[in-house]
Amino acid sequence: MSDVASPTPPSPLLSVQGLTMRFGGILALNNVNFEVQKNSITALIGPNGAGKTTVFNCVTGFYKATEGQVILNDNGKTTNLRKVLGEKFQWSDYVNPPAFLERLYYKTFGGSHRVNQAGVARTFQNIRLFREMTVMENLLVAQHNHLDRNLIRGMLNTKHYRASEKRALETAYYWLEVVNLTEDANRLAGDLPYGNQRRLEIARAMCTEPKLVCLDEPAAGLNPRETVELSTLIRHLRDKHNVTVLLIEHDMGLVMGISEHIVVLDYGQVIAAGTPAEIEVNPKVLAAYLGTEEGDAS
Amino acid sequence: MFSKPNDPPMLTAFKDSSLVGMIALLIFSPISGIILNGYGFNTHPQTPIMLAFIVFIGRFAYQLAALTPWGQRLIQKFMLSKGKRGVYVASPGDQRYLWIILAILFIAGLVLPFYLSKYYLTVAILALIYVLLGLGLNIVVGLAGLLDLGFVAFYAVGAYTFALGSQYWGLGFWSAIPLAAAFAALLGGILGFPVLRMHGDYLAIVTLGFGEIIRLVLNNWMSFTGGPNGAKAAEPSLFGLEFTRTAKTDGHIPFHEFFGTTYSPNTKFIFIYLVVFLVACLMIFFFSRLRTMPMGRAWEALREDEIACRSLGMNHVTIKLSAFMMGAMTGGIGGVFFAAQQGGFVNPTSFTFFESALILAIVVLGGMGSVVGVVVAALVLTILPEMLRDFADYRVLIFGILMVFMMLWKPRGFLPIRRPYFTKEGQA
Amino acid sequence: MEFHILGQQLVNGLALGSIYGLIAVGYTMVYGIIGMINFAHGDVYMISAYITAICIAILSFFGISSAAFLIIITLIVTIVIVSLYGWSIERIAYKPLRNSPRLAPLISAIGVSLVLQNYVQVSQGAKTQAVPTILPGVFRFGTETDFFQITYIQVLLVVVSFASMALLTYIIQKTSLGRQCRAVQQDPKMAAILGINTDRIISTVFILGAAMAAIAGVLVTLNYGSFDFSVGFITGVKAFTAAVLGGIGSLPGAMLGGIILGMSESLFSGFVNTDYKDVFAFSLLVLVLIFRPSGLLGKPLVEKV
């Protein structure tokens, strides 16, 4: 807990290598490389349409990157986040049965859920809650993989099953407490005010017990007071729950205040990376934001 | 179209309704006004005029109502699809007396068959079969949000597993139940696995086709299924006792001989009724519990937002598959009872698309996901048509209109589900 | 292999395939624009068959016997009335439910489909209906005993199908209306911001789809001569298969998919088994969905997150 800001640990938790993403003619990401150190708060910033959400989608497995690798390295356990999505067969697979079987396995049972199971959770820019379920149900669903899902035990309401449900409820209440939503436990998620929905989505992501949590514009639509609370919450997650945070944010005050490392994206390319102090004075970043070359839209 | 901006509202309403009436007249005229007769035709001008007039009146009444404040309130109240979501959270202690009601209903259901004539017995059995089918489809459509338009296929598979099984391999009633369930579920799995990873609508059309395929195969494979002539299933029995006048299987004894009573053709139906009733009760228990278990919650979450579910580490394909297979399994069990209820005789005409549509109507009317709603809707939709034989021709028409209106008016059904209420101790 | 049988099956397949293609266009366009299957589309086609027969009956009653005149009037009347059906279906089953849960419009469309079938059944009776042969005559190829033939109607059918497809493609690619349709298909929200009346465009797409189904209905009825109230069901499923095969959202894909499906179905029923031709078409749908869900000409879609 104390060695949070210790200088560069040996191996990064997440490393993104040569990530390229094409949508038809659009080159949304072009050879993106960056690393997220364990237990850090790393921010991904850039102007609108720079490709930040696309990076998230590639990391969390919702898009299959055209090229490049995403490697999660947690305490010596390395997961190739691209492989678990299921890849096309390569010619070499036809002479290498184990590789063939592995790819077949991931093609059949792989998918973005595997990325979460490997320890990466996320929130969405346009909040995606289960709107017509209660707040509590949202958090219980998030614990799906940790619950007793045996049908027979559930039907007979055995001790094992009851204990599992009770634990889930406790975890859910714990997280409600953390994000300050205990009062709303039995309200429909879709009926909550916007700021609460954002916090609930973070709590829901945390219920999956991730190593890395990716937050896509968590402060969008929040008022100044809520934004301050959010930065406290994010710090709390990192300090007390041992997770690494990767966040996309437009609110520079928030970003500069809480992150240790910043990656700047523009037109699908990394144009700068470094500490907040370095980024603040980087001329390339200023140019991208102020649009010295291009016309400024805002 | 004809209305000007400064018309009085009444006149605007009238003009609008007239236009709608006119369009209705154009639409109705050719089909209901001109009836083909060989290469010639007969005219029935009064039908389309009457239909168009009904449309006009309806539209006009609606428009007028929208002009008055209380009418607006009425529309607001009933048009749930506009604005309010119509989902409510249960309040704690809601169901305190529920078990008393359930116990009374259970006992009533048990004694009922002894007071019914043979005809009403068959109707009651059919109604219970539809309760089963409704519950099965309810999981698929109501909870998991997968539109299965070929549910009847699994029903047919169940019925034919029993019939063909007893024809070829001497399968009995009791062993047919688990076997049909397993077989239908297996088939659902094979069909579902490739399709469930696609966009949801593909499932609808694939199941629609699948339902038709099963029927076509049953109809065309003369040598195995008996084609349009159908197949004959074994007589149901209980511990080797049969309910016929004389035993049909070697080693079996008729029920009435064993107990020394006189033969009554009702006994067999009472027996089937009781079995179906108990199975239905079991399923009701099973499915209402399932809804609050991890699996049921996962289904509903998947219906709400598949992408969010994936981000939470849930394998959407296997979760959908579990719902699809469980639905199929229930359909298969329903099929076995149907074969028994039909006097052991089944043929492909019982398994058309309209059957699927009827089951879907049950789910839609009852309230998607709601066990109570589906049970009530199944009973109403099967018993009512039996009472109103005169309207038999219009049955499908009425179901169709009901489906459209329910979606516009009460998309959650008449008896929608309530979200469970939780306290720190557990579910209240 | 007997070549005259093969030739005959290919000719029949081409005719059948053009029809599937025309109906598939309706599925593909609606799917492209609102991302949903129009479940009542098959029944729109069925209605057009009835209207064709009624039209021919009335025109013959007034003593009109010129085939060209008969066909043109029938086409026009059927297109107008059936387009109205398409428009009403959108107004009743889809438009009020634009913001409802995804299942709601699908279920209401199935309701409409049931209503249409039963409405026709109750009004016109469940019996099979027929129309007289209007344009007799065939082209024959081959020897006296081993020949295959193309009827005039089949020629008309293929020509009219391709002509209407060409016209539709022109409308979508070149006119302002078509541009608006494509804009709404790509990004409805953005299109609305730019001042496109998306509701009107969606209506238009339903009308265009219904008009194509109407043309298909007229041609099929003239070609095969008989139909009943349930023809829309299985034809609808097959036309949808054609749309998926060609790549949903793609107009040329719909036509291509239709023709491939028509030909292969025709060959299957000619050389393998007639009873199972529907089973064959359906199995094709499942196989396409498994191995090439984006179809032959469709672009693989990345679901926006």
Ligand SMILES: Nc1ncnc2c1ncn2[C@@H]1O[C@H](COP(=O)(O)OP(=O)(O)OP(=O)(O)O)[C@@H](O)[C@H]1O
């Ligand atoms: N599924 C998709 N299909 C086609 N193009 C896409 C898709 N997803 C993203 N894009 C394109 O990729 C580019 C980058 O988009 P992205 O959403 O990643 O930007 P962003 O940096 O998150 O912007 P913002 O700050 O506005 O959220 C955009 O041009 C966008 O239109």
Ligand SMILES: [Mg+2]
């Ligand atoms: Mg973004």
